[in-house]
Amino acid sequence: MIRINNLDKYYNKGKKSEQCALNDVNLEFGNTGLVCILGESGSGKTTLLNAIGGLDDFSGGSIEINGTKLTGYSPKLTDAIRNEHFGYIFQNYYILKDYTVGYNVKLALNRYDLTEEEKNERVDYILDMLGILKYKKKVVSKLSGGQQQRVSIARALVKAPNIILADEPTGNLDEENTLKTMMILKNISKECLVIVVTHEKRIAKFFADRIIQVSDGKIVSDKVNNATAYERGDDSNIYLKEYEQEIIDDKYAEFKLYHKKDDIPEKIRLNFVFKDGKLYIQNLSENDLVIANAENGVQILDEERPSLDAQDVDNFEYNLSRLDEKKNAGLPFREIWHMAMANIAALGKKQRFMVIILLVSAILLSITTAKYVNDKVIDEAAIVTADSHCLKVNIENTDIFNEDEHMDMHEFINKYLNNKKYGDIICQNTSGMYIEGRTFTQIKSQDISLSDFSYIPYEHLDKNKLLYGRMPEKRNEVVLDKQLIDKVTEYTSAVSLMYDGYESYVGAKLHGSDATVKYKVVGISDMGEPSVYCSPNVILSLMENTTLVESDEEFNRENVKGYKKVKLKDNEVLIRKGFADSEGYKIGDQANLDGDYVIKGTFPDGLGVDYVMSDKGCKMLMCEQIYMDSACYSYTDNIPETKKYYKKISSKYLEKFEPVMTVPHDDQIKEYLEQYSTVSVSGNVIMIAAAVISLIMIYFMIKSNAMLRSEELTVYKMFGISNKSIISAFILEIYAMASVTTLPAVLVTAGIIKLISFAPSLNVGVIFPWWAVVGLLLCNYLVYAIICILPVKSILAKPPAALDLK
Numbered sequence: 001m002i003r004i005n006n007l008d009k010y011y012n013k014g015k016k017s018e019q020c021a022l023n024d025v026n027l028e029f030g031n032t033g034l035v036c037i038l039g040e041s042g043s044g045k046t047t048l049l050n051a052i053g054g055l056d057d058f059s060g061g062s063i064e065i066n067g068t069k070l071t072g073y074s075p076k077l078t079d080a081i082r083n084e085h086f087g088y089i090f091q092n093y094y095i096l097k098d099y100t101v102g103y104n105v106k107l108a109l110n111r112y113d114l115t116e117e118e119k120n121e122r123v124d125y126i127l128d129m130l131g132i133l134k135y136k137k138k139v140v141s142k143l144s145g146g147q148q149q150r151v152s153i154a155r156a157l158v159k160a161p162n163i164i165l166a167d168e169p170t171g172n173l174d175e176e177n178t179l180k181t182m183m184i185l186k187n188i189s190k191e192c193l194v195i196v197v198t199h200e201k202r203i204a205k206f207f208a209d210r211i212i213q214v215s216d217g218k219i220v221s222d223k224v225n226n227a228t229a230y231e232r233g234d235d236s237n238i239y240l241k242e243y244e245q246e247i248i249d250d251k252y253a254e255f256k257l258y259h260k261k262d263d264i265p266e267k268i269r270l271n272f273v274f275k276d277g278k279l280y281i282q283n284l285s286e287n288d289l290v291i292a293n294a295e296n297g298v299q300i301l302d303e304e305r306p307s308l309d310a311q312d313v314d315n316f317e318y319n320l321s322r323l324d325e326k327k328n329a330g331l332p333f334r335e336i337w338h339m340a341m342a343n344i345a346a347l348g349k350k351q352r353f354m355v356i357i358l359l360v361s362a363i364l365l366s367i368t369t370a371k372y373v374n375d376k377v378i379d380e381a382a383i384v385t386a387d388s389h390c391l392k393v394n395i396e397n398t399d400i401f402n403e404d405e406h407m408d409m410h411e412f413i414n415k416y417l418n419n420k421k422y423g424d425i426i427c428q429n430t431s432g433m434y435i436e437g438r439t440f441t442q443i444k445s446q447d448i449s450l451s452d453f454s455y456i457p458y459e460h461l462d463k464n465k466l467l468y469g470r471m472p473e474k475r476n477e478v479v480l481d482k483q484l485i486d487k488v489t490e491y492t493s494a495v496s497l498m499y500d501g502y503e504s505y506v507g508a509k510l511h512g513s514d515a516t517v518k519y520k521v522v523g524i525s526d527m528g529e530p531s532v533y534c535s536p537n538v539i540l541s542l543m544e545n546t547t548l549v550e551s552d553e554e555f556n557r558e559n560v561k562g563y564k565k566v567k568l569k570d571n572e573v574l575i576r577k578g579f580a581d582s583e584g585y586k587i588g589d590q591a592n593l594d595g596d597y598v599i600k601g602t603f604p605d606g607l608g609v610d611y612v613m614s615d616k617g618c619k620m621l622m623c624e625q626i627y628m629d630s631a632c633y634s635y636t637d638n639i640p641e642t643k644k645y646y647k648k649i650s651s652k653y654l655e656k657f658e659p660v661m662t663v664p665h666d667d668q669i670k671e672y673l674e675q676y677s678t679v680s681v682s683g684n685v686i687m688i689a690a691a692v693i694s695l696i697m698i699y700f701m702i703k704s705n706a707m708l709r710s711e712e713l714t715v716y717k718m719f720g721i722s723n724k725s726i727i728s729a730f731i732l733e734i735y736a737m738a739s740v741t742t743l744p745a746v747l748v749t750a751g752i753i754k755l756i757s758f759a760p761s762l763n764v765g766v767i768f769p770w771w772a773v774v775g776l777l778l779c780n781y782l783v784y785a786i787i788c789i790l791p792v793k794s795i796l797a798k799p800p801a802a803l804d805l806k
């Protein structure tokens, strides 16, 4: 039951071109019957039908459909009513031209709980009734206008809706198919309401139960129609039974002349000439001579002109059961996939344009992301040259020649700086170290320079973080952290190629600027620090830079022949034999060291040290060195705590000197960031501009694609496909395209960036980790989905007529 009250519709309301298409229309329709709406072109028939069917908004009044009252277009409510009650046959067909006839018709059954078999049965039945079953597998665009119109009719009828709205349903059909279609509609109208807009009065007069006349947007007449017999208006054929007959019989010929009773011809004068088996006709009459044949579209039939009466319509066999609606109107994934792929195929040349935009934006976004990540992510290994546990203590404002201060500084250094409770003295590399290149017969041994790192006492090396080799046991044995090896292999000479993997560095020899003193690499650690782990006495020697000392315990571990368990007092030293001889030192002499040390004996050359001292003696020497340098580097597991502690105890010495503490590791990062923050402002602007341009390009590409296909969207929407399925198909479509454009473009660009970064000679050290690449891809896909949803949703929210139903 439809009730229309005071319905008004204005186009371009409030504008100069305002037009009133419906003016105070009041109508009521029952649940069954065939109603024809007649009227001149432009009288408002289509506008009325669109308003009833929820295809367009209206300006005033209300429409009530089976108890639900609408006072305007509301996407959700109108969609629901439309899907539940209506079947449409459009003037312009609105079928998916790139799909098959079968697909188009089956689409209307999507909302119903039917098996594939049941769906096919229904589709076949209705196509057969309309005489287009043989085209079921044909693509619609390959059919004639009339055949396409019948596809549109089949799609409206296949679901047997409550109300069928048909706008000029037979406008493109020949008489035979017009009658067949109208007979189906008439048949259906026994059980449902059929509203037909037509301009063919003969059709309306014969088939309609009620005829409504519209003029200038107003109902001018509304009458019950009593059908009279329908006489076919087929003028082209000649039905002999309608004519009088006269026979002229002769020896050589028999002529039959047919004419209408009151239409007697003038004397017909023809010359017939028979020559060489052929008959030539010369027309001497006034009338034209027309040969009745297929070429002239005229057939002469010896029968009555066919006509149609109510009985014929009643006898017409048509039977398609009504359907129960199912709730879920989504398409199965297979269908969505099919739809997406078909959409891509249908893009044709536009595909190339979209591919180019996706490729260009993927490359732009990859470069800008790489730049962003490079600015934000700090590759500590590349920047930092100091161990993160390193605290630098500078003793400032001091006068080391002042005896008082001397004593206080000694106390501060001995008691607090070098007490192991909070800090442990380490050394920052200054003079450089070299890894000896492995020697091959053909290549002279080369050294690999190792710079910018910390020397850390090996007691701070976690045994579990030893990747290869072992912990140092002797004084000149060291462990290299893999971070240093990475630096060597990445940035320095080709000699690093002589080593093959971390393990091959075990056994390598290190030496300082003085190549005679060698250190042996006994292990490779993974502490994540730029550090070499060694004996504290190596650190002492490196601080002193000349004095090579080891403790008596370390000496005992060397197992020097003839020396057993050497134990020295804190002020006693052993001196290397060769060194003593060259310098003229004798036992009992004062050693040439800072502090009071007496030479107690000698030891053979070849250990890589010049002095052996007690452990405490070594420590005293270390304190003396710190005192001379007025600075040291301290190793601590808790930098803030240690800083606090030093600050507290140093307060008592403040009048004499001031310990100033810095954290080289943090300072290096800070300095890097400061340096970068100025460089990256302009870079950031370019980066944001590139990203925005890419996104705008993609947005407009997707939007224009959706706009161009608004007809297709309208069709899907009109035939009950859920918005979710439509949007999913669009997203899937863009994802499928992205997977052959964005995905490879991002991967290739990232690969090239990484490749360039690996070539030290190019000096382009861009950090673009794989997690950022994956993140970029995920973001791309997410953004595509959002960009896809926006325009498609806005199109779906509009009344279908506002989109494409012109």
Ligand SMILES: Nc1ncnc2c1ncn2[C@@H]1O[C@H](COP(=O)(O)OP(=O)(O)OP(=O)(O)O)[C@@H](O)[C@H]1O
Pocket: 011, 012, 019, 020, 021, 039, 040, 041, 042, 043, 044, 045, 046, 047, 048, 806
């Ligand atoms: N989208 C539109 N914008 C502006 N005016 C419109 C629009 N659609 C229709 N009109 C106008 O509204 C009036 C009614 O149009 P409508 O299409 O309903 O007429 P009709 O009776 O269906 O005509 P026809 O038989 O030619 O299809 C016409 O004057 C038409 O120009």
